[in-house]
Amino acid sequence: MSECHGCANCGGTAVAEPPRLGATRTAVALVGPPNSGKTTLFNRLTGLRQKVANFPGVTVEQHSGIAELPDGRAVHIIDLPGLYSLSPRSEDEQIAYDVLTGHSPRVSKPQAILLVLDSTNLGRQLMLAAPILSLHLPTLVILNLADDLRQRGGSVDADLLSAQLGAPVAMVSARNGEGMSQVLDFLAGAMPKPLRMELPVLQDVPGCRKWAGAMGAKAGYLAPAPSKWTRRLDKIFLHPVLGPLVFLAVVVAVFQIIFSVAAPLPDIMTAWFDATGNWIATLLPASLFRSLLVDGVWKGMGSVLVFLPQILLLFLFIGILEDSGYLSRAAVIADRTMARIGLQGKSFIPLLSAYGCAVPAIMATRTIENRRDRMATILIAPFMTCSARMPIYLLMIAAFIPKQNLLGGLLGMQSAVMLGLYVLGFLAAVMTAKLLKSTVLKSGRTPFLLEMPAYRWPVAQSLGLRLYDRGMVFLKQAGTIILLVTIIVCLLMSFPLVHGGAPPITNSLLGSIGHVIEPVIKPMGFNWKIGIALITSLAARETTPATLGAIYGATGPHLQAALRHDLSLGGAIALLVFFAFALQCTSTVAIVRRETGGWKWPILQFTYMGVLAYIGAFVAYHLIG
Amino acid sequence: MLQLSGNCDSGAPPALGAPLASGAPLSSLVDLRRGEAGIVDRLDLPADDARRLMELGFLPGTRVTAGQSAPGGDPRVFQVDGSEIALRRETARLLKIRRDRSN
Numbered sequence: 001m002s003e004c005h006g007c008a009n010c011g012g013t014a015v016a017e018p019p020r021l022g023a024t025r026t027a028v029a030l031v032g033p034p035n036s037g038k039t040t041l042f043n044r045l046t047g048l049r050q051k052v053a054n055f056p057g058v059t060v061e062q063h064s065g066i067a068e069l070p071d072g073r074a075v076h077i078i079d080l081p082g083l084y085s086l087s088p089r090s091e092d093e094q095i096a097y098d099v100l101t102g103h104s105p106r107v108s109k110p111q112a113i114l115l116v117l118d119s120t121n122l123g124r125q126l127m128l129a130a131p132i133l134s135l136h137l138p139t140l141v142i143l144n145l146a147d148d149l150r151q152r153g154g155s156v157d158a159d160l161l162s163a164q165l166g167a168p169v170a171m172v173s174a175r176n177g178e179g180m181s182q183v184l185d186f187l188a189g190a191m192p193k194p195l196r197m198e199l200p201v202l203q204d205v206p207g208c209r210k211w212a213g214a215m216g217a218k219a220g221y222l223a224p225a226p227s228k229w230t231r232r233l234d235k236i237f238l239h240p241v242l243g244p245l246v247f248l249a250v251v252v253a254v255f256q257i258i259f260s261v262a263a264p265l266p267d268i269m270t271a272w273f274d275a276t277g278n279w280i281a282t283l284l285p286a287s288l289f290r291s292l293l294v295d296g297v298w299k300g301m302g303s304v305l306v307f308l309p310q311i312l313l314l315f316l317f318i319g320i321l322e323d324s325g326y327l328s329r330a331a332v333i334a335d336r337t338m339a340r341i342g343l344q345g346k347s348f349i350p351l352l353s354a355y356g357c358a359v360p361a362i363m364a365t366r367t368i369e370n371r372r373d374r375m376a377t378i379l380i381a382p383f384m385t386c387s388a389r390m391p392i393y394l395l396m397i398a399a400f401i402p403k404q405n406l407l408g409g410l411l412g413m414q415s416a417v418m419l420g421l422y423v424l425g426f427l428a429a430v431m432t433a434k435l436l437k438s439t440v441l442k443s444g445r446t447p448f449l450l451e452m453p454a455y456r457w458p459v460a461q462s463l464g465l466r467l468y469d470r471g472m473v474f475l476k477q478a479g480t481i482i483l484l485v486t487i488i489v490c491l492l493m494s495f496p497l498v499h500g501g502a503p504p505i506t507n508s509l510l511g512s513i514g515h516v517i518e519p520v521i522k523p524m525g526f527n528w529k530i531g532i533a534l535i536t537s538l539a540a541r542e543t544t545p546a547t548l549g550a551i552y553g554a555t556g557p558h559l560q561a562a563l564r565h566d567l568s569l570g571g572a573i574a575l576l577v578f579f580a581f582a583l584q585c586t587s588t589v590a591i592v593r594r595e596t597g598g599w600k601w602p603i604l605q606f607t608y609m610g611v612l613a614y615i616g617a618f619v620a621y622h623l624i625g
Numbered sequence: 626m627l628q629l630s631g632n633c634d635s636g637a638p639p640a641l642g643a644p645l646a647s648g649a650p651l652s653s654l655v656d657l658r659r660g661e662a663g664i665v666d667r668l669d670l671p672a673d674d675a676r677r678l679m680e681l682g683f684l685p686g687t688r689v690t691a692g693q694s695a696p697g698g699d700p701r702v703f704q705v706d707g708s709e710i711a712l713r714r715e716t717a718r719l720l721k722i723r724r725d726r727s728n
Contacts, residue, residue, distance in 0.1 A: 335700050448716065
C-alpha cells in the first residue's frame with residue numbers, strides 16, 4: 001500500500017511518510033461522533049487560522065485549519081463531519097469515510113487521525129475506535145470532556161486504555177485547554193501507527209459494543225453519574241406545559257431583543273456614514289467621480305455595514321442555543337408540528353437559522369439524513385424572514401405604521417406589523433412544505449433519531465469564531481455583489497449625461513428601465529421608482545433602502561416622507577408582502593444550486609416565490625387600497 | 626443475555642394499557658411510561674435503520690428508560706447506554722422490549 005500522498009494544501013509537493021521536521025505540512029484528520037466536542041477541540045487547535053470550503057463535488061462543508069506546534073511547525077487539521085461508525089449512511093459520513101480511506105477525489109488521505117470521544121459516555125463512544133484503528137493510520141485517542149467526567153465522579157486509566165487499544169490515549173478538556181499539550185506532543189512527535197490489536201468484526205454492532213465495553217472495563221472505566229443539571233433542565237425544557245412555553249419565549253425573545261437592543265445601532269451608523277460621506281464630498285470637486293465615490297461606494301458600503309450588528313446578534317443567539325444543547329430539545333418540541341407539514345424536528349434548526357440568513361441555513365440542512373426532507377427544508381428556508389429583509393421592513397414600517405401601543409403597551413403597533421411579516425413568511429413556508437411533501441418530495445418514513453447532548457455552557461471562543469465566520473461571509477457579499485449593485489445603480493442614474501452632469505432621474509437609464517416595467521408592477525400599487533428598487537433588489541434585498549435613497553435623493557425622515565408621497569398604505573403593505581415572499585437574493589440562488597446539484601431546483605424556487613410574491617402583493621394592495 | 630423468565634418472547638403482546646405486572650412481557654418502547662425501563666428484545670426495522678439505532682445504543686439486551694417527551698408524548702427521549710435519544714412514537718413502536726426484571 002502506497003503511503004505517499006500528494007497534499008493539496010502544501011503547494012502540490014508530495015509528502016513523505018513519516019513526516020519529517022521542517023518538511024511539508026502534515027495533514028491530520030479530526031474524527032469523532034456528533035456531540036463529542038470535536039468542534040471545540042478544532043477551534044482550540046486552529047483558532048482564527050481556519051477556513052471553510054466545500055468538499056469537491058458534494059455539498060458537505062469542509063472545515064480545515066492550521067495548528068501551530070510549540071516548535072514552530074504547522075500541521076494541517078481537517079475537521080471531518082461527525083460519525084457514529086464508518087458504515088456510511090448519510091452524505092456526511094460518506095465524505096468522512098472517503099477521506100479516511102483515501103477515496104476522496106481531492107482531499108488527500110490524512111497522515112494521522114485525532115479520534116475525539118466523549119469520555120463521559122466511553123462505553124458507547126469507544127465503538128468508533130474499532131473502525132478507526134483498523135484504518136491503521138497513526139491515531140491519538142482523545143478522551144474529551146475529562147473535566148466533566150471527573151466532576152461527575154467517573155474515571156478511567158488512560159495508560160491502561162492505551163495498552164488495550166495499542167494507540168496513545170490523552171485525557172483532554174477542549175473547553176478549558178486541559179491536556180492540549182498531549183495533543184500537540186502527538187502532532188509534533190513521531191506519530192506511531194497503532195499496534196495491531198485484535199479488533200471486532202466491524203459489521204457486527206453488538207460485537208463492537210461488547211468490544212468497546214471490554215476495552216473500557218479493562219481500563220478501569222467508571223461511568224460518571226448522569227448529569228444532574230441535564231436532568232433538572234430537561235424537567236423544565238421538556239415539561240408538557242413549561243417546555244412549549246419556554247420554547248415560545250425563546251423564539252419571541254430572539255426577535256424582541258434584536259429589535260429593542262440592536263435597533264438603535266443602524267440609526268447611529270447610518271448617521272455616521274451620511275455625515276462622513278458629506279464630509280468626503282466637501283473635499284472633492286463636484287464630478288461624476290465624486291458622486292460615484294460618495295453615493296455609490298461609501299453610502300453603499302454603509303447601507304450594508306449597518307446591518308452587521310443585527311446579523312451578528314442573531315447568530316450569537318442561535319449559537320448560544322445550539323452550543324448549550326437547548327436547540328436539540330427545541331427540535332423535540334418542534335417535531336410534531338414539523339411532522340404535520342411533512343418535515344421533522346431536525347428541520348427546525350436550519351429554519352431558525354434562516355431567520356438570520358438563508359445561506360448558512362441551507363448549509364445547515366446537511367444534518368438531515370433524509371434527502372427529501374432536506375430538499376424540502378432547503379426550498380422553504382428562504383421564506384423565513386432573513387435579516388436582509390430587515391432594512392426594507394424597518395424603513396417601510398417607520399414610514400407608514402404609526403408608533404402606537406397595543407395590548408396595554410405590551411406590543412407596539414410597529415412591532416406587531418413586523419411580527420405579522422414574520423408570521424406571513426412562516427405560513428408561506430408551511431404551505432409550501434405541505435405542497436412539496438404531498439407531491440414531488442413525498443418520502444417514505446425514515447426514523448427520526450436525535451441525540452440529546454448534555455447541557456453545557458457555550459464556549460466563548462467557539463461562539464466568537466462562528467460570529468467571525470458569519471460576519472466575514474456577510475462582509476464578503478457587501479464587498480462584492482452588494483457594492484457592485486450600488487455602483488451600477490449609481491452609474492445608471494448618472495447617464496446619459498446632461499451638460500456634463502447627471503440627468504434628472506426620470507431621464508436617466510435607470511429611470512427608463514423603471515418606466516418600461518411600470519405597467520407590470522402597477523397592479524401591485526408600485527410606480528416606476530419602486531420598480532427600480534425591485535430590479536436592483538434582485539441582486540440582494542438589503543440594498544433596497546440604499547437604492548430608494550439614491551432614487552429619491554434623500555435619507556432618513558426625508559426618504560420616509562418621499563415614500564409616503566408615492567405609495568398608498570395599500571401599496572406600502574403590498575411592497576412588504578412582495579419582499580416577504582420573493583427570492584431576491586443572488587447568494588441564496590447560488591447556494592441552492594450548489595446544494596441541490598443543478599439549476600432545476602433554484603429556478604423552480606425562484607419562479608414559485610416570485611409568482612407568490614406578485615399574487616400576494618396584488619391581493620394586499622386591492623384589499624387595503 | 627437470555628432472560629430467565631420463560632415467557633419473555635412467547636405469546637401475543639398484551640393490549641395497550643395492560644397492567645405492568647412483574648414478569649409480563651411488554652410489546653414496545655411506546656408502552657413505557659416516563660421513568661419505566663425495559664430491555665430491548667428486537668428491532669423490527671429495516672436493516673439500515675436498525676443498525677443506526679444499534680449504533681446509538683439500542684442493542685438487544687440493553688436497558689432502556691423512558692424519559693421526558695414533547696407535549697403529547699411524541700417524540701419521547703429514551704435513556705439508553707449513557708445517552709439520551711429522542712424517538713418518534715412510530716419508531717419507538719418498532720423497538721420490541723421485555724420487562725426489566727431488575728426494576
